[in-house]
Amino acid sequence: NAGVTQTPKFQVLKTGQSMTLQCAQDMNHNSMYWYRQDPGMGLRLIYYSASEGTTDKGEVPNGYNVSRLNKREFSLRLESAAPSQTSVYFCASSRGSWQAEAFFGQGTRLTVV
Amino acid sequence: AQTVTQSQPEMSVQEAETVTLSCTYDTSESDYYLFWYKQPPSRQMILVIRQEAYKQQNATENRFSVNFQKAAKSFSLKISDSQLGDAAMYFCAYRSLITQGGSEKLVFGKGTKLTVNP
Numbered sequence: 001n002a003g004v005t006q007t008p009k010f011q012v013l014k015t016g017q018s019m020t021l022q023c024a025q026d027m028n029h030n031s032m033y034w035y036r037q038d039p040g041m042g043l044r045l046i047y048y049s050a051s052e053g054t055t056d057k058g059e060v061p062n063g064y065n066v067s068r069l070n071k072r073e074f075s076l077r078l079e080s081a082a083p084s085q086t087s088v089y090f091c092a093s094s095r096g097s098w099q100a101e102a103f104f105g106q107g108t109r110l111t112v113v
Numbered sequence: 114a115q116t117v118t119q120s121q122p123e124m125s126v127q128e129a130e131t132v133t134l135s136c137t138y139d140t141s142e143s144d145y146y147l148f149w150y151k152q153p154p155s156r157q158m159i160l161v162i163r164q165e166a167y168k169q170q171n172a173t174e175n176r177f178s179v180n181f182q183k184a185a186k187s188f189s190l191k192i193s194d195s196q197l198g199d200a201a202m203y204f205c206a207y208r209s210l211i212t213q214g215g216s217e218k219l220v221f222g223k224g225t226k227l228t229v230n231p
Contacts, residue, residue: 033218033219035221040122040223041223042117042119042204042221042222042223042224043204043221044221045218045219045220048218058218088156090158092158092219094219101148101160101163102219104157104158106155106156106157107156107157
């Protein structure tokens with residue numbers, strides 16, 4: 001039972017470098033999300049996708065782009081990483097009905113130096 | 114926009130005793146879902162319990178129960194017979210329905226760190 005799989009689990013970037021965080025779910029869920037978690041801030045929504053081909057901004061979208069490649073995959077891209085983007089990133093998915101719980105990946109710890 | 118407030122950044126409890134974690138939220142919607150998630154040191158987010166706003170009966174899952182006060186917009190989590198394995202960050206979350214795009218998002222509080230003392 002893979003659930004939601006995120007790669008990589010850890011990453012160190014230099015300021016200005018780019019990278020893509022990958023996320024895939026095998027539960028046939030419609031909705032997918034990217035959150036960042038910072039100490040004392042809880043989880044803040046970066047972007048979400050209601051269905052394949054649609055994406056919308058969340059609370060903190062600046063500096064990020066996303067792609068909903070297909071129903072399974074939802075990637076998050078940092079075009080020019082900044083130290084303020086040092087965080088733990090979580091991908092999540094849900095059936096898409098509002099009663100449904102969200103299932104989370106194990107997170108990616110990203111450090112930008 | 115909906116907001117979720119957890120006013121206790123840290124709590125501690127003795128093993129086998131009971132602890133209550135507080136959560137309040139702000140919304141103008143009448144129907145919604147509320148959740149408590151647990152995040153142990155492994156970082157994995159684990160659903161503890163959920164509550165439908167239209168149900169008056171408080172949800173219960175084994176040692177975990179909620180006190181849902183809709184009018185007061187309060188959603189507290191009670192952990193009975195606390196165990197060492199309950200030590201974790203606990204996040205309260207509100208599921209909001211966003212009309213555009215037909216999707217919904219989960220809004221989180223900032224979390225409460227629970228320590229269980231042996």
